[in-house]
Amino acid sequence: MASLSVRKRYWARALVGFRALSDAPVSGAHRALAALERMGYIEQLVTQNVDRLHQRAGSQRVIDLHGRADLVSCMSCRYRMMRHAMHAEMARMNPAFAHLQAGHAPDGDADLEMDFSTFKVLDCPRCSGILKPEVVYYGDVVPAKRRQAAEEGLQRSQAVLTVGTSLMVFSGYRFCRQAHAQGLPLASLSLGVTRADGLMAQRWQAPITPVLEHALHCLQGNARSTRPGDPGVALVP
Numbered sequence: 001m002a003s004l005s006v007r008k009r010y011w012a013r014a015l016v017g018f019r020a021l022s023d024a025p026v027s028g029a030h031r032a033l034a035a036l037e038r039m040g041y042i043e044q045l046v047t048q049n050v051d052r053l054h055q056r057a058g059s060q061r062v063i064d065l066h067g068r069a070d071l072v073s074c075m076s077c078r079y080r081m082m083r084h085a086m087h088a089e090m091a092r093m094n095p096a097f098a099h100l101q102a103g104h105a106p107d108g109d110a111d112l113e114m115d116f117s118t119f120k121v122l123d124c125p126r127c128s129g130i131l132k133p134e135v136v137y138y139g140d141v142v143p144a145k146r147r148q149a150a151e152e153g154l155q156r157s158q159a160v161l162t163v164g165t166s167l168m169v170f171s172g173y174r175f176c177r178q179a180h181a182q183g184l185p186l187a188s189l190s191l192g193v194t195r196a197d198g199l200m201a202q203r204w205q206a207p208i209t210p211v212l213e214h215a216l217h218c219l220q221g222n223a224r225s226t227r228p229g230d231p232g233v234a235l236v237p
């Protein structure tokens with residue numbers, strides 16, 4: 001963050017790459033999780049993703065553990081602005097960069113290498129401080145309030161289901177350890193192994209969208225035998 005040349009490279013690549021991240025479509029898995037919440041099966045959804053797709057799919061009880069890629073804030077005065085507004089302003093300031101095309105890395109960066117020295121980075125409109133996406137990066141810590149909110153969700157839950165995550169990042173894995181210590185049953189649904197496999201009562205190594213859609217279908221068929229309001233699962237997708 002302290003290096004202007006690093007920030008120039010970061011924002012120039014983000015200007016190109018963020019378009020793909022913000023255009024990412026809601027998947028069947030997002031929709032199935034939102035439906036499960038409406039049916040009373042999900043007490044708290046905790047996501048490590050920063051793309052807000054769970055909210056776009058209709059989930060309301062969401063904690064964005066690693067923040068939001070669609071917001072930026074000032075490191076000095078905490079001024080906040082929408083990311084698309086910052087990008088629009090930087091596109092205006094950098095016409096030579098605004099229309100570049102590149103492949104996309106999974107984190108929203110563009111796969112782009114060039115001379116970034118002429119790129120102009122937008123500073124805080126209020127105090128000229130450094131603007132940074134409201135995302136927890138490697139080396140950052142999850143804000144304590146957010147972590148506590150997830151822990152409270154865990155207290156209200158009767159089980160934990162992890163979906164589509166290897167849990168290699170400690171910020172998500174910690175909740176599995178806490179749930180296990182509380183005696184809650186854990187299950188995972190993902191294609192690969194997870195860091196918490198030793199804690200799991202049940203593991204499904206399978207593609208997540210068809211399994212969640214099938215589970216939803218079965219639960220809808222049994223809707224009359226379920227008890228609405230019975231707290232369901234906390235999730236760590």
Ligand SMILES: [Zn+2]
Pocket residue numbers: 074075076077078079124125126127128129
């Ligand atoms: Zn500021």
